[in-house]
Every structure is written in structure tokens, then in C-alpha cells.
Amino acid sequence: MIKKFIHQFASPKTYLYQVDRFYSYIFLFSIITYIISITWGLLYTPEDFVQGNSYRIIYLHVPASFLSQSLYIAMAISSVTYLIWRVKLAAYLVIAIAPIGAMTTFIALISGSIWGIPTWGTWWQWDARITSTLILFIMYLGLISLHNSFSNHEKADKLLSWLVIVGAINIPIIKKSVDWWSTLHQSASITLTDKPSIDPVMLYPLIGSITGFFGLVICLVLLSSKYQIFIREKNKSWVKDYV
Amino acid sequence: MNNNSLIVAENIGYKINENKLFHRMSFNINRGEALHIKGSNGSGKSTLIRIILGITQPVKGVIENKSTKEICYLGHKNALKSYLTLEDNINLMQLNNNMMLNDYLEKLELKKYKDVTVSNLSFGQQKKLALLRVFLNNSDLIILDEPFVGLDDNAHLELTTFLNNELEKNKSVIFTSHIPCNINSKIIEIPQ
Amino acid sequence: MNNNSLIVAENIGYKINENKLFHRMSFNINRGEALHIKGSNGSGKSTLIRIILGITQPVKGVIENKSTKEICYLGHKNALKSYLTLEDNINLMQLNNNMMLNDYLEKLELKKYKDVTVSNLSFGQQKKLALLRVFLNNSDLIILDEPFVGLDDNAHLELTTFLNNELEKNKSVIFTSHIPCNINSKIIEIPQ
Amino acid sequence: MFRLELLKLRKKTRSWLGPILVFWLIMLAYPLTVEFLQDKLEIGFFSVLWIAILISMMLATEDIFTEDFNDGSLEQTLIKNLSFSISIVTKIFTYWLLIGLPISILSFIFSLGTTEDFLLSISIFPLAIISSYIFLNLFVLGNALSLNKGSVLGALVTMPLALPVLIVLGKGLIAIQLNINFLSFIFLLLGSLSIIIVVIPVVVSYVIKAHLE
Amino acid sequence: MFRLELLKLRKKTRSWLGPILVFWLIMLAYPLTVEFLQDKLEIGFFSVLWIAILISMMLATEDIFTEDFNDGSLEQTLIKNLSFSISIVTKIFTYWLLIGLPISILSFIFSLGTTEDFLLSISIFPLAIISSYIFLNLFVLGNALSLNKGSVLGALVTMPLALPVLIVLGKGLIAIQLNINFLSFIFLLLGSLSIIIVVIPVVVSYVIKAHLE
Numbered sequence A: 001m002i003k004k005f006i007h008q009f010a011s012p013k014t015y016l017y018q019v020d021r022f023y024s025y026i027f028l029f030s031i032i033t034y035i036i037s038i039t040w041g042l043l044y045t046p047e048d049f050v051q052g053n054s055y056r057i058i059y060l061h062v063p064a065s066f067l068s069q070s071l072y073i074a075m076a077i078s079s080v081t082y083l084i085w086r087v088k089l090a091a092y093l094v095i096a097i098a099p100i101g102a103m104t105t106f107i108a109l110i111s112g113s114i115w116g117i118p119t120w121g122t123w124w125q126w127d128a129r130i131t132s133t134l135i136l137f138i139m140y141l142g143l144i145s146l147h148n149s150f151s152n153h154e155k156a157d158k159l160l161s162w163l164v165i166v167g168a169i170n171i172p173i174i175k176k177s178v179d180w181w182s183t184l185h186q187s188a189s190i191t192l193t194d195k196p197s198i199d200p201v202m203l204y205p206l207i208g209s210i211t212g213f214f215g216l217v218i219c220l221v222l223l224s225s226k227y228q229i230f231i232r233e234k235n236k237s238w239v240k241d242y243v
Numbered sequence B, C: 001m002n003n004n005s006l007i008v009a010e011n012i013g014y015k016i017n018e019n020k021l022f023h024r025m026s027f028n029i030n031r032g033e034a035l036h037i038k039g040s041n042g043s044g045k046s047t048l049i050r051i052i053l054g055i056t057q058p059v060k061g062v063i064e065n066k067s068t069k070e071i072c073y074l075g076h077k078n079a080l081k082s083y084l085t086l087e088d089n090i091n092l093m094q095l096n097n098n099m100m101l102n103d104y105l106e107k108l109e110l111k112k113y114k115d116v117t118v119s120n121l122s123f124g125q126q127k128k129l130a131l132l133r134v135f136l137n138n139s140d141l142i143i144l145d146e147p148f149v150g151l152d153d154n155a156h157l158e159l160t161t162f163l164n165n166e167l168e169k170n171k172s173v174i175f176t177s178h179i180p181c182n183i184n185s186k187i188i189e190i191p192q
Numbered sequence D, E: 001m002f003r004l005e006l007l008k009l010r011k012k013t014r015s016w017l018g019p020i021l022v023f024w025l026i027m028l029a030y031p032l033t034v035e036f037l038q039d040k041l042e043i044g045f046f047s048v049l050w051i052a053i054l055i056s057m058m059l060a061t062e063d064i065f066t067e068d069f070n071d072g073s074l075e076q077t078l079i080k081n082l083s084f085s086i087s088i089v090t091k092i093f094t095y096w097l098l099i100g101l102p103i104s105i106l107s108f109i110f111s112l113g114t115t116e117d118f119l120l121s122i123s124i125f126p127l128a129i130i131s132s133y134i135f136l137n138l139f140v141l142g143n144a145l146s147l148n149k150g151s152v153l154g155a156l157v158t159m160p161l162a163l164p165v166l167i168v169l170g171k172g173l174i175a176i177q178l179n180i181n182f183l184s185f186i187f188l189l190l191g192s193l194s195i196i197i198v199v200i201p202v203v204v205s206y207v208i209k210a211h212l213e
């Protein structure tokens, strides 16, 4: 039953038409949210007591770091879906997300490095969170490269999915690294359980920027998955009709 | 499916990236039999051979190899080291039957090139050198992917006589060839 | 030695490391003529071709090329980039005649493999891809070293018809082949 | 089988002499690029040494499989009735013998020449031996992963794996200089080596089989 | 023709991204192998930088001709009605653009990150650009000389040629730090470069033709 449902709903064709329906709304909503929170955050919040103005890079750094992990989790979920139910769309999603994930991780690394110069006095430190984020970045690149290096797409999909699942151990490591090892890096300032340790004046624009960034990245993922479907199903008649 | 059969393939199918090469292919090869796999370029002959060798897995169906010895195989690629001399390459092949070796070197007119680096040998000479592995095999199944390519008439004849002899010795041969040849064999044709 | 001649070779000889391949070879090729170079493996056919191309210098004798255009050449090696797709390889060849290109891709059954990496193409498909350079040449001398190797009957026919057409258009062809083919040509045989 | 691998590699002079020469070049070039006094030379020396070992091992493995893959020998090995992993182990060992070992000896000599400290240099020797073997294994994995020319997988995967070894080497050196728990570093490296020796050939044989399919 | 070379190289990810990644690895790994304070880090840093540039250029050229030689493209280029030397110049330039230039930029960034001295780092940039081009040319020559796998001629010839460049780089650095005649070093390198750019392609084209005969 479930299997049938998934297969019906998750046909690349249905997916493509749904994407086209919702894409512009998501895009508009997130770009507006992001712009508003960024302007608010940059222009209308006070200077940080300790860090001065440099903390404002937070509106780029935190959403990017957060998303780099979320996207990996999304990949892992898709992988499981693919391996259990053999949903082709899930396999397309895995490989569609990978480059976007690599991009956000890269942004996280770069923005963190830039932020590190004024606050820590160095742009790089082999500390647990930074290192594990670097590993995440390398993993993204490795997975993309792995997929490209096999000419048999089905084989590549299967291998990729397994490796994504195995590599998922890195995610809790990144999350918990600040707690497990004493590091230079900030520990979590927003958690679901505790009261946030950050001033609400900064908090709201931060949440807004995370939401907006999130939406924008989703848009990218949608575009990239569309591209994957085109490539992989280009010989199907419906794709030719669509184009 | 008798006791005499060496390779039994049932309903095997293969596809790669939505490109269906063949499906529902069944055949069997007995000892002493030759099989000529025919088909146009890109129809999947080499792929079928790699499936028989066990290098590639079929997408559907099963294939069974009842031989206990190593298969003797020569594909499109010669498996020669181009930077080594003819002699060193022979050493690498670990051929044991030394008397026969000299015989074949003579027959294939390779003797005087012992010290020539393989990359300097002519196209056909390289193929002949690679075929030494076949001529001196000690296995009961020989698989050749277009072995006649580049051979002159003399070497072509040498190879067909050899293969026909092997068949009489109850060995089996699987081969592909776009060049007509004089081997008494079953034929399967892979449709386009 | 008339005005119509394209290649004139006089008394050329070649040897490498005391291995005399040929000597006192003389021949000439006129426009609209084909030359089939025959000889057993290792007799020096490819070497002779490389001498005609000007890549190798003969030890003795002179050879003259009266054509002003680039020679169109395909040797034992395909000059393809195995890590690129079929389409990228075509781009690298810089073939201009686009209409004809599509025509030939269709005829050679390569069209649907545009995005396949060359290393994944079959042996014959790779040869056919390499032959595109020949089919779409704009030179007046075509030199082919065993071009029929690995081709299926259809592609073989395609190539012979093409070459015969070119000959009628007053172009010249020099080729070697161990596979019999239907081209009306002069023959020179390199003795062993 | 070992004999055959040895024959093959020995005749391919560029593949074994090349990396050794490059190692030698780097170690020779190092003092040229700095203009400091003798005692300061030592500071960077060992960094350069470890990196030079890393590099030469990388060069050594640069076509350890691609060649066999391209000329069809890999298929031949695959259909042999013998374990593919074992043949990989043999291959790695041959390479180490012809390249890793000479480089370890050279490391000892260069170290002696630079530091003029015999005890230190003799401790460098086992470090070099073990680390060259580890690096060789890692790069073999990398090479197997990127058999296909379009892929940089090898470089991407080897990097994060090589970093910890470099860290251990760096710390091991401090241990030698301060004369504390040097042996524990050797054991740490030996431990990693013993795992790597077993795991890598198996992984590599899977990877290559997947590539050949 | 340049466009074609670019297409070819771009698709062969391993050949251009590989050397860049290796460069990056070496520069990242360097601080791991030493356990010193920030200011001492600088001492060895530039040695490692020059050596890393040298190494990555070596890797970049590792199959610049062998591939074309083996697949028969070299013969095709040879019978074209255009100068073989020019096609070599184009090839080298393409490689430099895709590998040498990014590495020079990375050199600048790493240098900035380590020394936090903008003026110094910005002077490193032209040095890196010129020296990567010189190294590339040298290794191209080396590669051409050892087209044949059995030969180590390449490594043997390139080495003595690369050493003077490394010496100049070392001295150039001192010049920057002491703020004296830095420009004269740049000119020295530029002078060598201009000779090399002209001479190497011609020599290489002869060497390759000799190999193909």
C-alpha cells in the first residue's frame, strides 16, 4: 500500500509539475524574508558589546552552517527511501542536493574563517567543529565525484546512497563537537529546550535570516532536482513533451 | 543441461542506463563445442562475454560456469606491457610449456623480435604475442573477443587450426568475430 | 610522374636496428587512384604510411607529396579521448559540415550515444567515431591504416561506398587491410 | 607473483626511480629556499621531510592501477583463481620495497646530515618506514577510486585520511626531541598500519571490481 | 585551438583539480607537522610554499603528453599544417591557466593567512605566477623527454634546471622582507621566463618528433 502510494506520488513527472506550481511562491516568500531580516539585522540592531560590528556576519554564517547539516540529513533520508522503496526520484534528489550542500558548507567555512580573523585572531584552527565541517565539505565533494565516476547510473545511485548513510555519523559529531571537546567555537545559542542565550534584538532577525536562507536553498534544490530529472529521463517521451 | 555442459545461461538480460542490450538470452555450451556470438557493433557481445567471465553481473537471469579451471581469455585489449620487451612479456604470462612456446614463436614469426619493446612491435605482432597466452593455455574454456583482428593470413590460419584442434580435444571455445572464419560452431545472434 | 600525380616515392628504403623492413620501393599515386599496401604482420606497412605522412624519415630514397591540403589520416590508434563523451570528441575534431555530420551519425548508429563516454563505447563504435574524421574530411588524400578492423558488415559497407565515392571525386586513398574489401585499387606488396 | 610484480616495476624505471629522485630533489632544495642559520634549518626540516615522503608516495602510486586498467591486465588478474586482494597486497609491497624503503633510508641520511644527531635520526627511520607504507596504502586507495580520469575522488578521500598520520608524525617528532613516550607513537602508527594493511586491499578490490563492471 | 585544449583539460577533472587539491593539502598539512608558535610557523612556510608549487606543477604535467602519445592524437597534431611548437605553447598556457593561476591565488591567500602581512603576500603573488609558469615549462620538457615509460630522463633533466629557480625564489623572499631590490628578482625571473617560453616549446617539439619516429 505504502509502496504503491509512494511510487504514484513520487513519479518524477508528478514531482516536476508540482515543483512548477509552487516554485515561484516559495522563492518570493523566502527572498523577501531574507532581505527584510538582513536589512533589519545589519542596519537596525546595535553593535555587539564584545565583538563590535563583525558579529553581523552571523546572518550568513549561522544559516549556512545550519543548512549544510540539514541538507545532509535530507540526503540521508532520501537515500534510505531509495534503498528501501526503490523510488527513483529519491535517488535523483540525493544527487541533486549534494552540490547545493557543498555550496552551503563552503559558505559556512568561508564566512566562519572571515569571522575568525577579528574574533579569534586566526582564520583557521584545527578545532573539532571546524574540522568536522571541513570533513563534511570534503564528503560532499567526494560523494559528487563518486557519482560521476561510475558510468552505470543505477550502480552509482546505490553506492552513493549507502555511502551517504554511512557518512551520516559526521552530523552528530559536528552538532556535539562544541560540547564534547572544549573548543574555540561558540556553543549553541538557540536550542529548543532552553531560553535562548542571545539577545532577542539579534535573535529575531537571525531566525528570519535562517528561514529566508532555508527557503532560497530549497529553491536551489528544486531547480537542481529538475535538472537531474531532465538528464536522467531525457529519453522518456513525457520529458520531451515537457521541454 | 546434461553432464557435459560447461556454461549454462538462462534468461539473462542486461541493461545499462536505460539502454537495454539484450534480454531473455538462454544458451548452453558443452565440452568440445564452440559458440560464435554474432551481432552488430554495440549490440553487447563483449558485455555478454564479460558476464560469462563473471566480471559483470547480469541484471536478470543466472549463468553457471561448471568448469573448475581458470578460463583462458583474450579481449579487445591485449594485456601486454608496452614498455617491456617481447621476452619480458612472455615471462609475465607465466607460460610453462617451454617447447611449445618456441614452436609458436617460430610459427608466428616472433622469434627474432625477442628484445624489441612491445610498443615498437607492429599491431599484428602485438596481437600475436597476446595470443601466445591462448596457444599455451591449460584451461578447458577459451574465450576470445575478436581474436582475428589485425592478423595476417598466416596467423589467421594458425589460430583457426589451433582452435579446431582444441575443440577436438574436448575443450570449449566462445568467440566473437566480424571477420569470417573457419570454425565449426553454434551461433547465437544478439539482435539490435 | 605526370601532372596528375600526388605522391611520388622513389627507391625508398627503411631499416631499424639492422632490421631491414623494405628497400628500393618505388610507386606513385595519381589523383583519383587508390593504393592498397599489402604485406604480412610486421612487414612495414604502417611504417611506410608514416613515411608518406612525413612523420618518419626514410633511410634511403625520396618521397614527394604534391598535395597542398592537410592529409586525412587514421591509424591503428583512434586519436579519441576516452574520458570525454562522443559529442565532446566530435567537437575536438573540429568537423565543420554539420548537416553531413548528422547524416553519418545516423548511418553509423551513433546518434543515441552522444552522451556516452568514449571508454564505454564498444570497440567498433569507437572505430566508427574515429572514422567520422575521415567521412567529413576536406583533403584530397586519405590515408587509412586497417580501417575495417572491428567494423560490422553495415559499417564496412558504409566505408567502402564512401571511399569509392571519394575516388570518383578525384581524391586519392592509401590504405592497408588484412580484411578483404571492395575497393578498386593499385596494390603494392611489401615482401617479408 | 611477487617476482612478476618486481620484474614489471623494475623495468619501468620512471615509476620507481622518479619518486626517489623527486624526494631527493625536495630534500636538496629545501635548504636552498631558506636563508637561515643551521640551527633554524632544523625547524622546518621535518615538516618538509614528512611532506616529501607523502609526495613521493603519491607519485609512486600515480599509475599503479590505471596502467593495468587501460591495457586490460586488470581483467586478466580478476579472472584468475586467486584472491584479488592478495594480488593487491603483493603489488603494494613491491612498490614499498622499491620506493618506500630507499626513501626511508634517504630520510635517515638526510636527517643525519641536517641535525647531526644520530639518535634522533635513527628514530626517524622506523617512522619513515611505517609512514611510507601507510601513505602508500592510502594513495593506492585514492588511485583505485579515481581509475576514471574524470574523477578527483582519490585526492579528496586520501587527504582527510593522510592528515591524522601527519599529525601523529609531527607529535612523534616532539616526543623524540623531548625524549618521552616515543615508542607509544611507533605503536600507534604500527596499529594503524596493521588495520590499513588488512582493510585497504579489500576495499580497493571492491572498488576496482565496481569500476570494471 | 586554445578553446579545444581548454575543453579537453576541463573535462579531465583529475588532471587540474588534483594538483590544486594537493597544493591545498600540503599547505593545510604544513602547520600540523610542526608544533610551534605562530611566529615560528612563518620560518618554514615559504620553503613549503615553493616546494608545494613545484610539486603541483609536476603533478599537473604528469600526463600532458603521454596521453596524447598513447591515444594517437600526437600524430594527428603533427600532420596538421600548423606549427607544432605553437600547439605546445597553447597547451602549456591552458594548463597554467587552469592550474598555475589558481595555485598562485591560493599562495597569496595562504601567505596572507599565515603571515597576516598584506604587502608581503601581495608580492608573493607575482613570484608564484612566474615561478609556476617556469616550473610548468620545465616539467613539460621533462615529460617530453620521458614519454617512454622506461626513461627517467625527465626527472634527471628537470631537477638541475629547477634548483636555480628555487634559489632565486628563496633570495627573492629575503629581498621582500628586507625591502630591497625586490623588483630586480621579479625581472630576473621574468627574464628567465621569457627565454624559457621561447626555447622550451621548440626543444619539446623536437624531442617529441624524435620519439614518434
Ligand code: HEM
Pocket: A058, A061, A062, A065, A066, A067, A069, A108, A109, A110, A111, A112, A113, A115, A116, A117, A119, A120, A123, A129, A130, A131, A133, A134, A174, A175, A185, A186, A187, A188, A189, A190
Ligand atoms: C571556519 C570556521 C568556522 C566553521 C567551520 C564554523 C562552523 C559552524 C557550524 C557547523 C555551526 C553549527 C550550526 C548549527 O548548530 O546548526 C556554527 C554555528 C555558529 N558559529 Fe561557527 N564556524 C566557524 C567560525 C565561527 C566564528 C569565527 C564564530 C564567531 C566567533 C562563529 C560563531 C558561530 C555562532 C554564533 C554559531 C551559532 C551557534 C548556534 O546557535 O548553534 N563561528 N558554526
Ligand SMILES: Nc1ncnc2c1ncn2[C@@H]1O[C@H](COP(=O)(O)OP(=O)(O)OP(=O)(O)O)[C@@H](O)[C@H]1O
Pocket: A151, A152, B016, B017, B019, B021, B039, B040, B041, B042, B043, B044, B045, B046, B047, B048, C113, C116, C117, C120, C121, C122, C123, C124, C125, C150
Ligand atoms: N554508460 C552507458 N550508457 C549508455 N550505453 C552504454 C553505456 N556504457 C556502455 N553502453 C553501451 O553498451 C554497449 C556495449 O557493447 P559491447 O562493447 O558489448 O558491444 P560489442 O557487441 O562488443 O560491439 P563491438 O562489435 O563493437 O565490439 C554499447 O552499445 C555501448 O554504447
Ligand SMILES: Nc1ncnc2c1ncn2[C@@H]1O[C@H](COP(=O)(O)OP(=O)(O)OP(=O)(O)O)[C@@H](O)[C@H]1O
Pocket: B113, B116, B117, B120, B121, B122, B123, B124, B125, B150, C016, C017, C019, C021, C039, C040, C041, C042, C043, C044, C045, C046, C047, C048
Ligand atoms: N627497435 C626495433 N628493433 C627491431 N625491430 C623493430 C624495432 N622497432 C620496430 N621494429 C619492427 O619494425 C616493424 C614495424 O612494422 P609495422 O608496424 O610497419 O608493420 P605492419 O606492416 O604495419 O604490420 P601489421 O600488419 O601488424 O600492422 C615490425 O616488424 C617491428 O617489429
Ligand SMILES: [Mg+2]
Pocket: B045, B046, B047, B076, B145, C122, C123, C124
Ligand atoms: Mg566488442
Ligand SMILES: [Mg+2]
Pocket: B122, B123, B124, C045, C046, C047, C076, C145
Ligand atoms: Mg600496421
